[in-house]
Amino acid sequence: MSEIKSWTTHRDAKQQKLENAASLLDGKFAKTKDAKELLELLISSNDKVVLEGDNQKQASFLSKVLASVDPEKVHGLHMIMSSISRPEHLDIFDLGIANKMDFSFAGPQSTRVSQMVADGTMQVGDIHTYLELYARLFVDLIPNVVLVAADKVDREGNLYTGNNTEETPVIVESAAFKDGIVIVQANEIVDKVPRVDIPSDWVDVVIPADEPYQLEPLFTRDPQNITELQILMGMMAIRGIYEKHNVQSVNHGVGFNTAAIELLLPTYGEQLGLKGKIVPNWEVNPTPTLIPAIESGWIKSIHSFGGEVGMEKYIAARPDIFFVGKDGSMRSNRAYGQMAGQYALDMFVGSTLQIDKYGNSSTVTNGRLSGFGGAPNMGSNPTGRRHSTPAWQSLRPDNDPLGKGQKLVVQMVETFGSNKKPVFVDHLDAEEVRKEAKLKNVPIMIYSEDTTHIVTEEGIAYLYKTDSMAERQAAIEAIAGVTPVGLRSDAKTLADLRARGIVALPEDLGVSRGQAKRSLLAAQTMDDLVEWSNGLYNPPAKFRSWS
């Protein structure tokens, strides 16, 4: 019945490309010096290309090579990248090698991204959370070529990605089974890999890199920079949220607020008798500030999106806690981690740059298109969730027989940011950015409807208890300090909100402001963390004040 047509056009195109490159390949292996020529043969103009740019790990050799190809030969690429991190990620747009981008996060390059969008150098497909972007690799962003990074590759082409496995498996799977070309940069070619993270069957081309891939210690927070205000907020959160809701599983954002909580568990948490009662299970990167809580027996399990520089030996020595392979190194996995972060946790705790009077928050500020990363995925209430936990269920509305629980989504902010600007505003800068960048929707990180608690140095607003938007606004005003939003609060309303448990001040929670001292932290310096780890944690040089 059907007309005669080819059903193998992708396979044939791949085969043709590999044949064109055959003289540069010895089996799957190529020479470092041939990388540019190879990419010119294996990537066609207008291809969809995934360039691995994890939060931490960067396919930095391949991104440099991609920026060196001849735009006459390769142009108009549609790039798909979870993280825009390196200058050449954007150079390829200036050079005309690429013209369209679908991405998740652009932290370090967010200003330049904004400019490129404004001047039309870069067409943005869309901005995603990590998990959405991975999901689309199997639906409507199926790649023609993927460029990824491995630690070690054996003679057959099996990949070892070790601690920084991160997003490599999900990217490779999307190409390997849809006749895409999988190109790997390798730090090292070895006879035998410590373990196989990705089978050689899934790999087409391996190129030894000229230097090891870039790897950043993104989630290391020096305890020395934690302020007493942050300690006060941490104490409030532990009493007023972790304890109150009986939270068992959690993701922490990457700020000093949550680092403070991690360092308060073994001291303040212990005083409260909470050890063994709260937060045994974590989905989080292996941040060094977790070490004292782990060593004190607070934590049963940690699954991680990615690795963290300096934590390798410590993780290897704690396989009861971390996900560790038979070879002794961690297996991280950003796709499964985001899946767990969305669907399996009681609580997400994050921070932000602006919160509007309704409770919407964003890290997008004027002139910076920073993207979303993973926060909106973890900091949202997945309405498909059907299993229940005590914490989730504690947010169930009383008055609805068909009601269900909700994920705790907590924002912790000081009322004024480090730039002395108010965090609480009437309108988010994101509303302006939407217009400038011609985005379909305002780039809100976490919507008011998903936000269940806000913690400031003033107190906690239990937003999930509010019955109306007016009441929600009043609760936010009550903890917004002397920001313009906060100044609208009055004593009578505050008293009423406190009486009804919608707002709690430190004294309502039994938290003593006087106790909020740096001496309450289980570790006050990087050196303390090293000591807690019995010397197993090895901080990167920039975090070392000693030699």
Place this chain on the structure above:
Amino acid sequence: MSEIKSWTTHRDAKQQKLENAASLLDGKFAKTKDAKELLELLISSNDKVVLEGDNQKQASFLSKVLASVDPEKVHGLHMIMSSISRPEHLDIFDLGIANKMDFSFAGPQSTRVSQMVADGTMQVGDIHTYLELYARLFVDLIPNVVLVAADKVDREGNLYTGNNTEETPVIVESAAFKDGIVIVQANEIVDKVPRVDIPSDWVDVVIPADEPYQLEPLFTRDPQNITELQILMGMMAIRGIYEKHNVQSVNHGVGFNTAAIELLLPTYGEQLGLKGKIVPNWEVNPTPTLIPAIESGWIKSIHSFGGEVGMEKYIAARPDIFFVGKDGSMRSNRAYGQMAGQYALDMFVGSTLQIDKYGNSSTVTNGRLSGFGGAPNMGSNPTGRRHSTPAWQSLRPDNDPLGKGQKLVVQMVETFGSNKKPVFVDHLDAEEVRKEAKLKNVPIMIYSEDTTHIVTEEGIAYLYKTDSMAERQAAIEAIAGVTPVGLRSDAKTLADLRARGIVALPEDLGVSRGQAKRSLLAAQTMDDLVEWSNGLYNPPAKFRSWS
């Protein structure tokens, strides 16, 4: 600072178990006849055990062996299973080998599950969607032992899972990197696997099965059973939803309603000039009723949760459409498929057994605790989604500057079910089931708030356009026919709802009832499907009327 303790208790326990079983193992390999003794040595009482029970593929040899172990030696297991499908999945509870269950779906065994919960034989941890259950394997349901099924295993222990890879990778990863024991039943031991789906590094024990694993053709729908009412509803859906919202990516449920749509695309859809304009990208099992749409050039890509018996050769010959490995067989992946189904699609279209007056729906009926499967995950609006598509954006509210789009979640039902009972009811049976089974929440499959459209033989209710619960109820009543709920509708309200585009009847959509004939289906029999496939589709015996 920390007290001296072991950080390798899981690793030590695993090592001890494997040492106890050493005499039964030759490397990773065991003999079929030793399976019972092996499980008694490798599984400890009270262990958390994942037993692979996909929708289609069942680790049936290992489940039989597990039901044969001595309950004196192994008891009190906490089972984690995506699908309760086989009698021995429940026998192990009668025998005391297991006492707790976390699961997703219990279709074939739902009556017995209900009884076991009522009489206390089975304690239910919770009921999940597939994706939630996988997510918890990395957080608070980390398994001690996993029992999975492979097609072929090579001498090193590399696994080939082929078309039915399904949930095996995510289960294995959760155990392999947390010192759990990975036990695999193999249909066949071979010198070289066609491809490596799971590396041998991740596998501890391989047991040749006494017979190939059970595999059911769960998603095959014989076109002969599609009614003209279903054809009418399919025509309305194509005009009033697919075309109207410009839907590009979709998941179809497994009923005859969606099979009708699949078979209408190459005929009715073609007449409407929609070819090349709608639904190029699918996340769906490879259902045979998709063959005519594929052959007619409607479909660009299909990613699948699992395989479908009889479709193997057809899939192998269509690698432009399906995800196929270098060996020529499909790679399915239920975890990534559910991830895509939740986050990357414009639309989910499903069916259900009951819809209440508010629009909540459930397949749980009295005496049957059938669980959730994947539908609530795909049939929900993930509030963490930040990327936009025209279909998603078409549901954006007009009156909210901070608003965003929404996933289309469509329920297609005839107003009376095949049992002649009304589908539209004031109260779901699920409310009673909640009490009987002592569930925390009413087991609702898809909540009203997530349901954007309902299609019946009467018309379409565009629920996303309603402003209040009262209006939503009126829209549902207007298409609920002569059910008790539908009888509350009146002509004036219907006229008003039609005028405002909240309800559309066939004539409003330009759909002619007279055209809704079986002859409009691109294939009317299984034989037609085989012919469309050029003989590549090979229906299972029970679907063959010819020899």
